[in-house]
Amino acid sequence: MTAAAAPMPAGMPVISLRDVTKVYDSGDSAVHALRGVDLDIASGESIAIMGPSGSGKSTLMHIVGCLDVPSSGEYELAGTPVSRLSNRELARIRNQRIGFVFQAYNLLPRASILRNVELPMMYAGVGRAERQTRARAALGKVGLADRAPHLPSQLSGGQRQRVAIARALVNNPSILLADEPTGNLDTQTGREILALFDELGHQGHTVILVTHDMNVAAHAKRVIRIVDGRIADGPGGEQGDTGTPA
Amino acid sequence: MTLRESVVDALVEVRVNRGRTVLQTLGVILGVASLVAVQGLTDAGRRQAVSFFSEMGGLRKILVLNKPAKERVQSARQLASVGLTWGDVEALRREVKEATRVDPIASVPLMVRTPSYLKERDISGLTPDYQAVYNFYPARGRFLIDDDLASMSRVVVLGDSSARLYFGNEDPIGKTLFIGDAGFRVVGVMRRKEFYFNEGDRNALEWMNRVTIIPITALYTRFTGDPDRKVNYINVMVDKVDNNRKAAEAIKTVLYRRHGGIQDFEVYNREERLRQEESQGRVFDVTFMVTGIVSLIVGGIVIMNIMLASLRDRIREVGVRKAIGARGIDVALQFLVESILVTSIGGLAGLPLGMLFANGITALLGQPAIITPKMAAVSIIASVSTGLVFGLYPAFKAARLNPVEALRYE
Numbered sequence: 096m097t098a099a100a101a102p103m104p105a106g107m108p109v110i111s112l113r114d115v116t117k118v119y120d121s122g123d124s125a126v127h128a129l130r131g132v133d134l135d136i137a138s139g140e141s142i143a144i145m146g147p148s149g150s151g152k153s154t155l156m157h158i159v160g161c162l163d164v165p166s167s168g169e170y171e172l173a174g175t176p177v178s179r180l181s182n183r184e185l186a187r188i189r190n191q192r193i194g195f196v197f198q199a200y201n202l203l204p205r206a207s208i209l210r211n212v213e214l215p216m217m218y219a220g221v222g223r224a225e226r227q228t229r230a231r232a233a234l235g236k237v238g239l240a241d242r243a244p245h246l247p248s249q250l251s252g253g254q255r256q257r258v259a260i261a262r263a264l265v266n267n268p269s270i271l272l273a274d275e276p277t278g279n280l281d282t283q284t285g286r287e288i289l290a291l292f293d294e295l296g297h298q299g300h301t302v303i304l305v306t307h308d309m310n311v312a313a314h315a316k317r318v319i320r321i322v323d324g325r326i327a328d329g330p331g332g333e334q335g336d337t338g339t340p341a
Numbered sequence: 342m343t344l345r346e347s348v349v350d351a352l353v354e355v356r357v358n359r360g361r362t363v364l365q366t367l368g369v370i371l372g373v374a375s376l377v378a379v380q381g382l383t384d385a386g387r388r389q390a391v392s393f394f395s396e397m398g399g400l401r402k403i404l405v406l407n408k409p410a411k412e413r414v415q416s417a418r419q420l421a422s423v424g425l426t427w428g429d430v431e432a433l434r435r436e437v438k439e440a441t442r443v444d445p446i447a448s449v450p451l452m453v454r455t456p457s458y459l460k461e462r463d464i465s466g467l468t469p470d471y472q473a474v475y476n477f478y479p480a481r482g483r484f485l486i487d488d489d490l491a492s493m494s495r496v497v498v499l500g501d502s503s504a505r506l507y508f509g510n511e512d513p514i515g516k517t518l519f520i521g522d523a524g525f526r527v528v529g530v531m532r533r534k535e536f537y538f539n540e541g542d543r544n545a546l547e548w549m550n551r552v553t554i555i556p557i558t559a560l561y562t563r564f565t566g567d568p569d570r571k572v573n574y575i576n577v578m579v580d581k582v583d584n585n586r587k588a589a590e591a592i593k594t595v596l597y598r599r600h601g602g603i604q605d606f607e608v609y610n611r612e613e614r615l616r617q618e619e620s621q622g623r624v625f626d627v628t629f630m631v632t633g634i635v636s637l638i639v640g641g642i643v644i645m646n647i648m649l650a651s652l653r654d655r656i657r658e659v660g661v662r663k664a665i666g667a668r669g670i671d672v673a674l675q676f677l678v679e680s681i682l683v684t685s686i687g688g689l690a691g692l693p694l695g696m697l698f699a700n701g702i703t704a705l706l707g708q709p710a711i712i713t714p715k716m717a718a719v720s721i722i723a724s725v726s727t728g729l730v731f732g733l734y735p736a737f738k739a740a741r742l743n744p745v746e747a748l749r750y751e
Binding site: 191203 | 343346350353354357657658660661662663664665666667668669671744745748
């Protein structure tokens with residue numbers, strides 16, 4: 096991976112949330128998943144978002160990943176306000192600026208490894224020849240160049256997660272968003288995947304790890320805790336839920 | 342996402358789910374087969390009718406017949422009219438400008454005698470135009486010529502069967518045939534005419550092989566002695582098919598006037614008759630057409646249901662695709678391409694099956710059916726539009742899935 100992957104100069108906030116809330120309409124009662132979140136993430140930063148289930152951690156990740164939009168507040172991604180973009184524009188941002196890595200890998204089971212990695216470029220309208228070259232290069236970087244024609248089911252969990260990372264990186268996004276990326280892996284394999292994220296971080300990618308696992312979070316330079324829809328304490332802390340409720 | 346890649350994805354889905362695809366295509370196969378069969382039968386029927394009529398002189402022909410009055414007590418005017426006459430023929434030749442030939446036929450039963458034959462036969466009094474009007478020419482010798490008409494010659498031209506009947510295997514040309522008491526010289530034998538609507542049927546044109554033809558003038562002077570020179574019917578050849586209707590109207594006008602304002606004749610436009618016969622045949626076609634359309638609708642609903650079930654299995658996949666940048670339209674296209682692919686497979690399988698249907702039916706009727714570009718077009722249009730129509734709902738449902746919920750879906 097080259098450091099050129101992140102287009103923003105290091106240190107500038109690539110992600111900037113201001114008083115972001117999210118309210119879900121759940122039948123008769125409204126669920127306040129986020130109750131006013133302010134968050135800046137600098138380009139090239141490595142950050143972990145932690146929190147128990149139901150804390151709003153997933154909602155925050157969805158909003159940061161442009162899978163969802165805030166109910167109120169502002170979100171700027173690399174200088175673009177994305178709070179009120181159309182579905183079509185959000186799809187384009189997900190395609191170009193964000194790489195997702197999921198706990199369950201989420202590879203398409205009937206497509207070859209190569210095709211899985213090509214997929215984001217298909218949606219970006221990249222031509223076939225260039226797609227294959229870039230997909231092979233991305234697979235090479237995660238050490239799976241020789242597995243290109245295989246199906247996901249022929250690979251181990253760790254290998255599948257590497258394919259998912261190759262897929263996430265292939266469009267050169269500014270942000271890599273990983274949701275419990277080691278959740279389905281044994282400790283040793285999980286460590287290898289986290290080492291890969293560390294390496295990507297060193298190369299200048301902005302890496303956001305969403306996890307409930309302290310050991311995973313320890314790989315990030317900054318840890319943010321979400322409790323009850325709010326960021327629980329000041330920046331940089333790993334000190335637990337000691338923050339005062341606002 | 343390009344169409345090409347959507348097709349690749351769809352092909353994979355179809356290949357992986359072979360059994361499901363077979364179920365999905367059954368209705369479409371039957372529906373397309375039925376529609377192809379309709380087209381095949383229509384084509385075959387039309388071809389046959391056209392070739393039958395062209396054997397008898399084509400579609401540019403109008404037949405004028407005597408029609409007996411319906412009323413039991415006839416008016417003086419009706420009694421005064423003698424029906425179609427030679428005079429009408431001459432008037433039509435003069436006044437109907439679309440007519441290229443006006444050919445009268447007068448026919449009376451008379452005793453026919455050769456050394457080996459004696460029987461009453463219908464003797465036709467004709468003019469040289471008969472050949473062109475019926476597309477019917479001599480195989481040996483010659484037909485009547487204008488001279489025969491002018492001089493009321495005692496010459497006779499025989500149909501192929503008549504020649505055999507009267508003279509056995511001998512060559513009849515130059516021999517004498519006695520009609521009534523007069524000897525007629527055989528100057529020609531007509532080409533044999535054959536047309537079989539169904540295999541094993543009787544020859545539908547055998548009546549043409551059984552003619553005994555003499556100059557119409559000879560018939561009047563030597564046998565009927567008819568001062569009105571009545572004719573049994575008149576064939577009018579029109580310059581082009583498009584003028585059939587116009588010519589028929591002109592003929593009616595002329596005859597109506599000459600017959601003192603009573604309609605003791607009928608005018609048949611052959612093109613109209615062909616159309617009538619086709620519309621009768623359509624009752625049969627409509628059954629198939631309805632079967633086909635019902636099958637396509639049922640097949641389409643099956644496809645829609647299976648696509649919806651398949652979507653339920655693939656909600657997570659849709660979520661993943663959206664997460665990595667698929668727009669709604671990309672997802673919709675993917676599902677739509679898949680359902681169109683499935684129905685196209687049904688259409689491809691339905692085409693030969695429809696051919697078999699058509700051939701099975703035409704074998705019973707003895708009609709030949711061939712595959713035509715129209716049939717192929719029917720199968721393509723029917724199958725693709727079924728896939729499109731019934732694929733739309735699942736496709737839009739997939740496109741509208743919320744990515745967050747889709748990703749969470751277990």
